[in-house]
Structures are given as structure tokens and as C-alpha cells.
Amino acid sequence: xxxxxxxxxxxxxxxxxxxxxxxxxxxxxxxxxxxxxxxxxxxxxxxxxxxxxxxxxxxxxxxxxxxxxxxxxxxxxxxxxxxxxxxxxxxxxxxxxxxxxxxxxxxxxxxxxxxxxxxxxxxxxxxxxxxxxxxxxxxxxxxxxxxxxxxxxxxxxxxxxxxxxxxxxxxxxxxxxxxxxxxxxxxxxxxxxxxxxxxxxxxxxxxxxxxxxxxxxxxxxxxxxxxxxxxxxxxxxxxxxxxxxxxxxxxxxxxxxxxxxxxxxxxxxxxxxxxxxxxxxxxxxxxxxxxxxxxxxxxxxxxxxxxxxxxxxxxxxxxxxxxxxxxx
Ligand SMILES: [Zn+2]
Numbered sequence: 427x428x429x430x431x432x433x434x435x436x437x438x439x440x441x442x443x444x445x446x447x448x449x450x451x452x453x454x455x456x457x458x459x460x461x462x463x464x465x466x467x468x469x470x471x472x473x474x475x476x477x478x479x480x481x482x483x484x485x486x487x488x489x490x491x492x493x494x495x496x497x498x499x500x501x502x503x504x505x506x507x508x509x510x511x512x513x514x515x516x517x518x519x520x521x522x523x524x525x526x527x528x529x530x531x532x533x534x535x536x537x538x539x540x541x542x543x544x545x546x547x548x549x550x551x552x553x554x555x556x557x558x559x560x561x562x563x564x565x566x567x568x569x570x571x572x573x574x575x576x577x578x579x580x581x582x583x584x585x586x587x588x589x590x591x592x593x594x595x596x597x598x599x600x601x602x603x604x605x606x607x608x609x610x611x612x613x614x615x616x617x618x619x620x621x622x623x624x625x626x627x628x629x630x631x632x633x634x635x636x637x638x639x640x641x642x643x644x645x646x647x648x649x650x651x652x653x654x655x656x657x658x659x660x661x662x663x664x665x666x667x668x669x670x671x672x673x674x675x676x677x678x679x680x681x682x683x684x685x686x687x688x689x690x691x692x693x694x695x696x697x698x699x700x701x702x703x704x705x706x707x708x709x710x711x712x713x714x715x716x717x718x719x720x721x722x723x724x725x726x727x728x729x730x731x732x733x734x735x736x737x738x739x740x741x742x743x744x745x746x747x748x749x750x751x752x753x754x
Contacts, residue, residue, distance in 0.1 A: 458506075459476045461517055476682055499531070505521055517553075546592070583637070584634070605652060606652070687702055
């Protein structure tokens with residue numbers, strides 16, 4: 427009787443096994459900076475901040491719909507550009523139009539641009555809350571046994587201490603209630619520096635190149651045994667650092683070069699992250715905010731020896747295998 431010879435360890439078999447063991451997938455998007463093409467009263471049109479930002483967003487929506495669709499999307503802030511209180515309603519209207527065709531479920535939290543740095547201020551949060559709901563500010567949801575913690579830290583250090591303490595008190599409660607669950611925290615402002623600290627302070631040019639929030643960092647460190655990753659944006663560059671076993675990942679977003687978003691495939695023992703860059707005509711439409719066009723010079727640091735590695739991240743920051751946690 428004829429018997430097929432088993433193929434052991436072929437690449438295609440590994441892929442099939444991988445696909446078979448895949449539990450779910452999600453996509454991270456942030457820093458798309460959608461802007462209304464219409465000016466507010468008295469203006470002809472708003473300054474066009476990031477060239478073709480709306481085209482890039484439309485490309486991303488089409489691509490996510492057409493690729494094997496993820497189970498859901500986490501949107502980690504600066505979906506709109508805003509920039510001023512009176513521009514927020516128009517920019518959110520524009521975002522609403524562009525989001526209409528998107529098929530997978532979307533979980534959002536706020537970036538500094540959604541509230542012009544005014545975290546916790548009802549007047550500034552109104553446009554975001556009207557579109558996404560009062561239950562989409564700081565909240566959690568669970569998928570496949572992982573608790574996703576959407577943390578609003580949009581004000582970074584530009585807000586009063588009591589806003590920062592309230593944010594951290596909420597997070598502390600969530601972490602202490604869920605010690606036996608694996609967690610992924612999503613917050614707009616990274617809580618560690620993903621480049622050499624002094625260099626990043628210069629190339630980003632704003633104090634919020636990380637959150638400067640020792641209390642928050644301490645909370646994450648002390649629950650490191652159950653936190654897989656902290657996913658962020660804000661910097662418009664892609665980077666990764668490991669701290670006390672927690673993967674701190676910041677994705678550039680689409681508004682300016684390198685114009686990235688990330689896909690995460692979750693297995694029972696690992697998570698595969700792949701950063702995707704928009705096609706050349708779109709990714710080159712607005713230059714990096716960390717390079718020559720803005721600063722008259724490029725930046726590098728001790729672990730990113732070329733300007734492009736500094737802006738895009740090394741290949742090891744764009745493709746990661748993240749082990750799942752074994753919580754005792
Ligand atoms: Zn941004």
C-alpha cells in the first residue's frame with residue numbers, strides 16, 4: 427500500500443502549522459492626522475500639516491479591508507490633527523467620513539492632538555466623545571484571554587498632577603484586579619524613550635518624547651510579570667525597547683515618513699509583530715519630523731547608526747516575536 431512520505435519541517439508546513447495555531451490578529455494604527463479640507467469660519471482653509479494625510483488614511487482603510495481582515499484594530503491616538511479647539515469638530519467629521527468603509531471593529535483612545543493636550547477637559551474632549559462615546563476614553567476589553575487596556579495619557583506632562591494621578595489610579599485598579607491575566611497596554615505617549623534619550627529630545631523637539639511619569643512606569647514595572655507589551659505612537663518613528671521583560675513598542679503612524687502601521691498575529695505561545703510601511707508615493711509625501719527637512723540635519727544614535735534606521739527603526743524593531751507570558 428502506497429504511503430505518502432511525511433514532509434518534515436518544510437517552510438510551507440511551518441506556515442500551515444503557524445496559520446493553524448493562530449488565535450487572532452489585530453492591527454495597530456495611530457498618528458494618521460486626518461484633517462478637514464474645509465477651513466473654520468473666517469479662514470479660507472486650514473494649514474495643510476501633513477501632505478496627503480487623508481489619502482494615506484484612505485489607502486490604509488482599503489488595505490486593512492482587503493488583506494485577510496484582522497479581528498479588530500487598536501487606534502492609539504492622533505487620528506485627527508486638530509491643533510485648535512475650533513478645528514476639532516471639522517477634523518472629526520472628516521475622520522467619520524473616511525472611517526465609514528472600515529470593516530473590522532475599532533477600539534480607540536486619545537492622542538494629544540484629539541484634545542490639544544487638554545486631557546480631562548470636557549470642552550476639549552467633546553468632539554472625540556461625540557464620535558466614539560464616553561466609554562472610549564480609558565477602558566478595557568478582552569480578546570482571546572488577553573486584557574487590552576486602553577489608557578488615555580494624551581496630556582502627557584502638560585496637565586495638572588491631579589489628572590496624572592487620576593489616570594494612574596484608574597490603571598492601578600485595573601492591574602490589581604487582573605493580576606492573573608495577560609495584558610497589553612495601549613497609550614498614545616510612550617512611557618520610555620525608544621531612542622537615546624538626549625538625541626530623541628532634540629529630534630522630536632517636544633518634552634513629551636516620553637511620558638516622564640515615574641508613577642506610571644513604576645506601576646508597569648511592578649506588574650511586569652503579566653504585561654506583554656505597551657503599545658504607543660506619538661513620536662512618528664518606529665522603535666522598540668525591552669524593560670523588565672515588558673516590550674515597549676512605538677509605531678510611527680502614517681502621517682509622516684516612515685508612514686507605518688503594525689499587524690500582530692497572536693498564537694498560544696507568542697505574538698508575531700510585523701510593521702508595514704505605506705507605498706513609496708505615500709510614505710515619501712511628508713518627510714520625517716526627525717530629519718533634515720525640519721532640523722537642517724539628520725539624527726543617529728548609538729544603536730541606530732544611519733538616519734533611516736533612526737527614523738524607521740532597525741529591522742529587529744520592525745519585526746518582533748514576543749513570547750506570551752506564563753503567569754504562575
Ligand atoms: Zn502625531
